[in-house]
Amino acid sequence: MFRRSLILLIGFWIGSKFFSEAINVTNSRYRQNYHIIAPTGWLNDPNGLSYFNGNYHVFFQYDPTSSNGGGPKQWGHVTSTDLVNWKYTQPTIALAPDQSYDVGGVWTGSAVNNNGELTAIYTGLHNNTGEQLVNIATSTDGVTFTKYSGNPVVPTQPIDGTNQFRDPKVWKYNGVWYMVVGNQSKKNHGRTVLYQSDDLRQWTYLGPLADEPDNRVGSMWECPNFFYINGKHVLFMGTDVERDGDHFANQGLNVYFIGDFNYETKVFSHAVDFYELDNGHDFYAAQMFQDPKNRTILFAWMNSFGTNFEEMQDGWAHTLTVPRQLRLSSDGSRVQMIPVDELTLLRGTEYINSPIEIEGHDLRLYYDKQTGKLVLERTKDVRQVDMGSIMQLNLRIFLDQSSIEVFANDGNVTMSSRYYKDPIPTITLFAEYGVANVEFQAFRLNN
Numbered sequence: 001m002f003r004r005s006l007i008l009l010i011g012f013w014i015g016s017k018f019f020s021e022a023i024n025v026t027n028s029r030y031r032q033n034y035h036i037i038a039p040t041g042w043l044n045d046p047n048g049l050s051y052f053n054g055n056y057h058v059f060f061q062y063d064p065t066s067s068n069g070g071g072p073k074q075w076g077h078v079t080s081t082d083l084v085n086w087k088y089t090q091p092t093i094a095l096a097p098d099q100s101y102d103v104g105g106v107w108t109g110s111a112v113n114n115n116g117e118l119t120a121i122y123t124g125l126h127n128n129t130g131e132q133l134v135n136i137a138t139s140t141d142g143v144t145f146t147k148y149s150g151n152p153v154v155p156t157q158p159i160d161g162t163n164q165f166r167d168p169k170v171w172k173y174n175g176v177w178y179m180v181v182g183n184q185s186k187k188n189h190g191r192t193v194l195y196q197s198d199d200l201r202q203w204t205y206l207g208p209l210a211d212e213p214d215n216r217v218g219s220m221w222e223c224p225n226f227f228y229i230n231g232k233h234v235l236f237m238g239t240d241v242e243r244d245g246d247h248f249a250n251q252g253l254n255v256y257f258i259g260d261f262n263y264e265t266k267v268f269s270h271a272v273d274f275y276e277l278d279n280g281h282d283f284y285a286a287q288m289f290q291d292p293k294n295r296t297i298l299f300a301w302m303n304s305f306g307t308n309f310e311e312m313q314d315g316w317a318h319t320l321t322v323p324r325q326l327r328l329s330s331d332g333s334r335v336q337m338i339p340v341d342e343l344t345l346l347r348g349t350e351y352i353n354s355p356i357e358i359e360g361h362d363l364r365l366y367y368d369k370q371t372g373k374l375v376l377e378r379t380k381d382v383r384q385v386d387m388g389s390i391m392q393l394n395l396r397i398f399l400d401q402s403s404i405e406v407f408a409n410d411g412n413v414t415m416s417s418r419y420y421k422d423p424i425p426t427i428t429l430f431a432e433y434g435v436a437n438v439e440f441q442a443f444r445l446n447n
């Protein structure tokens with residue numbers, strides 16, 4: 001009897017711990033129509049971006065039990081055949097925190113196709129020790145995952161760093177697996193460390209790939225991504241940089257370095273300067289992957305810290321960006337982002353052929369001819385970017401129920417921001433001061 005009640009008790013404890021109730025969405029006024037959001041509750045970083053068995057896979061940091069991210073994180077999961085129409089997989093939770101090495105949270109990571117096995121490489125937060133270590137889980141159907149019995153596959157943090165050690169991003173080069181992980185040096189500055197493996201299970205530490213001894217690029221680098229594009233190597237990560245005029249205005253942002261990587265010496269020689277990936281109010285924890293069409297595609301979490309996200313009172317929080325294709329500017333000095341071509345599939349009725357009246361000025365996007373800056377103003381909170389000397393301004397603007405994404409001059413500048421207006425305000429597009437030639441085209445987008 002005692003035994004049975006003990007088992008029942010343990011069962012109840014496990015049940016309440018791992019299957020706590022999902023929160024309800026109480027109001028859908030800010031729910032996004034064509035962006036990836038959580039069914040209910042909290043979403044943060046995009047994880048495990050991949051193409052496997054005919055589907056695009058996007059996993060995301062997920063806490064279905066709260067809209068403030070208070071519970072341990074899991075991996076939520078959506079798939080799509082075209083990067084536009086997404087559906088939640090069943091079950092929607094791909095990886096739950098149910099092992100000693102990840103019970104504090106199944107944190108950010110990546111996914112690769114390893115000979116027909118979709119392998120997730122993720123951060124496990126050990127609740128008791130607070131350690132962040134690398135684990136893997138595999139799937140043959142792309143939906144159900146089995147955690148590897150030999151986890152954690154990186155059982156200790158690098159000896160020359162602190163225990164801030166997370167967000168493994170894996171790729172293959174010449175038959176060898178490589179992995180970058182976000183870390184902090186013993187002097188408390190952000191850095192990215194590099195590993196190598198033949199089988200995704202045994203990893204060798206190769207040392208720092210990049211770090212910044214003087215702390216000018218933040219005290220911790222989260223979600224590093226390292227890839228080859230148009231003849232160069234790019235490293236981007238999430239961090240915190242002291243504001244410098246128009247630059248680094250958000251608390252939490254993605255910055256990048258461009259350089260050359262030598263696989264023999266494992267040295268990444270990069271330019272001293274670093275830049276923001278996006279100049280809007282909300283953009284963080286971006287992740288990229290290479291798709292079968294050889295495109296480099298990125299999703300990010302539309303977030304900045306210290307911002308009030310109004311949907312949190314409605315039982316959910318946060319959205320990912322639309323998928324963007326990356327490339328380098330023709331002089332090789334900047335990363336550009338353009339919306340993936342497939343997004344035109346969303347186009348419904350074309351409904352604009354003349355400017356319409358605007359109601360209120362909560363959100364204003366304009367090009368300031370005096371300063372040469374593109375300005376996005378959200379309730380007086382300004383983000384602006386110097387566009388350089390331009391003869392023409394070309395804007396693609398994606399509006400959803402509570403977000404705006406602006407792609408200026410073919411991805412030279414992008415600005416991503418959340419905004420709140422219920423109902424969505426009328427939109428006005430206009431040009432003044434004798435602009436020679438203006439063309440507008442607008443579409444209602446399908447859900």
Ligand code: FRU
Binds near residue numbers: 238
């Ligand atoms: C970035 C981040 C990652 C971590 C995850 C936890 O937003 O802090 O470094 O793995 O979120 O949810």
